[in-house]
Amino acid sequence: MFPAVLSSHPQTHTTFNLYVSKMETEQVRAAIQELPIPFREIILLREYEELSYQEIAGVLDCPVGTVMSRLGRARAKLRELLSATSERSDSSSVRGSK
Amino acid sequence: MKGCDYYGMNIQLYLDKELTGQDLEEFHAHLEECPICRTELEAEEALSGLLHRSRPLYSAPDALRKRVIQVAELLPSTATAAPVRLRERIANILNVNRPSWPVLVTAILLVAVGLLLGPGILRQWRANGYIETAVAAHRSFLGGSLPLEIQSESPSIVTAWFAGKVPFTFRLPNSAEESGYEQLYRLAGGRLVNYKGGYAALIAYQAQQQKISLLVSSSRSAVAAGGEEVPSGGIVFHYSRQASFNIITWSTHGLTYALVSSLPGSGRQSCLVCHQSMSDDDRFSAGR
Numbered sequence: 001m002f003p004a005v006l007s008s009h010p011q012t013h014t015t016f017n018l019y020v021s022k023m024e025t026e027q028v029r030a031a032i033q034e035l036p037i038p039f040r041e042i043i044l045l046r047e048y049e050e051l052s053y054q055e056i057a058g059v060l061d062c063p064v065g066t067v068m069s070r071l072g073r074a075r076a077k078l079r080e081l082l083s084a085t086s087e088r089s090d091s092s093s094v095r096g097s098k
Numbered sequence: 099m100k101g102c103d104y105y106g107m108n109i110q111l112y113l114d115k116e117l118t119g120q121d122l123e124e125f126h127a128h129l130e131e132c133p134i135c136r137t138e139l140e141a142e143e144a145l146s147g148l149l150h151r152s153r154p155l156y157s158a159p160d161a162l163r164k165r166v167i168q169v170a171e172l173l174p175s176t177a178t179a180a181p182v183r184l185r186e187r188i189a190n191i192l193n194v195n196r197p198s199w200p201v202l203v204t205a206i207l208l209v210a211v212g213l214l215l216g217p218g219i220l221r222q223w224r225a226n227g228y229i230e231t232a233v234a235a236h237r238s239f240l241g242g243s244l245p246l247e248i249q250s251e252s253p254s255i256v257t258a259w260f261a262g263k264v265p266f267t268f269r270l271p272n273s274a275e276e277s278g279y280e281q282l283y284r285l286a287g288g289r290l291v292n293y294k295g296g297y298a299a300l301i302a303y304q305a306q307q308q309k310i311s312l313l314v315s316s317s318r319s320a321v322a323a324g325g326e327e328v329p330s331g332g333i334v335f336h337y338s339r340q341a342s343f344n345i346i347t348w349s350t351h352g353l354t355y356a357l358v359s360s361l362p363g364s365g366r367q368s369c370l371v372c373h374q375s376m377s378d379d380d381r382f383s384a385g386r
Contacts, residue, residue: 021151024148024151024152025151025152028148028149028151028152029152032152037184040184041184043149044184045184046114047146047149047150047153048149048153048154052114052115052116053114053116068110068111068116071110071114072107072110075110075142075145078145078149079145082145082148
């Protein structure tokens with residue numbers, strides 16, 4: 001689904017791999033920032049803060065079922081944004097190689 | 099029979115460790131035989147791994163996070179990554195009390211004043227505690243609930259009786275008997291009284307049909323402070339009045355004394371009742 005740059009974690013700490021890792025992180029964070037606020041906050045709470053569904057429900061003051069469904073939609077949207085990002089990245093590198 | 103649509107929903111729960119018990123077992127069993135769900139799980143795991151790798155390397159301690167939230171609340175114009183609403187909710191969950199600026203300034207001023215006056219206040223507080231103990235002992239002595247354990251008019255006998263009974267070297271204050279003048283009061287005796295988990299010495303005097311008590315303790319556990327201060331003979335006497343009693347406190351030679359009486363006049367004048375014909379008369383009257 002994602003290009004190799006985005007889907008493989010650098011195993012060796014070469015300069016290139018560190019650069020790729022940095023780019024990857026920047027792209028993911030940029031994609032998260034593009035999410036609508038309800039999606040962004042639930043992604044941050046789950047993936048960054050590692051809160052359980054119950055804890056997220058407490059923070060967001062909503063039922064656990066809502067947490068589940070919103071998280072699913074947020075991830076789908078994030079996947080969509082990342083795919084678009086990687087496509088843009090691929091096309092620009094192709095143009096640059098010409 | 100449950101199909102891939104059902105288990106597809108469970109992929110997210112599985113990755114988030116929200117799937118347990120029978121549901122987890124069934125999900126594992128389904129994965130074994132369903133390549134479609136395995137592929138979908140791998141894709142979700144890739145996304146999850148990507149998100150985890152983009153997390154900050156270090157998490158701030160809780161206390162620091164709370165402080166950051168407070169600062170963010172105080173500076174609403176500061177651009178932050180987290181949405182304002184999210185920060186507000188996290189702040190609510192953390193139950194952060196956000197003091198207003200006036201409260202903060204007041205608190206800082208109170209701390210500053212406390213630091214400046216702290217030692218003095220503490221000293222006065224300790225002195226007041228000693229006076230209260232002395233007054234309470236005097237009341238009990240007057241009421242008969244603290245009878246004398248040693249009855250003697252001899253300072254040496256009374257002093258010897260306290261030896262080894264109190265956690266300090268007991269010493270009666272210099273008095274009239276050393277001056278050679280006529281005594282207007284006489285020593286009646288003494289007893290032990292409880293003070294700060296140990297013992298203090300309570301000395302009884304008789305003057306003009308009045309009973310006077312003197313509480314003696316180590317200066318390490320008792321201080322003389324506050325009230326009207328009069329230096330005399332290298333000692334600072336502190337005069338105060340509590341209820342109907344005149345109290346005089348002073349410290350010398352590592353001991354702190356609290357004299358309690360109902361003698362007429364102000365605290366300082368009450369001294370002259372006993373010392374009016376003594377050589378130190380001038381010293382006491384000089385301060386008037």
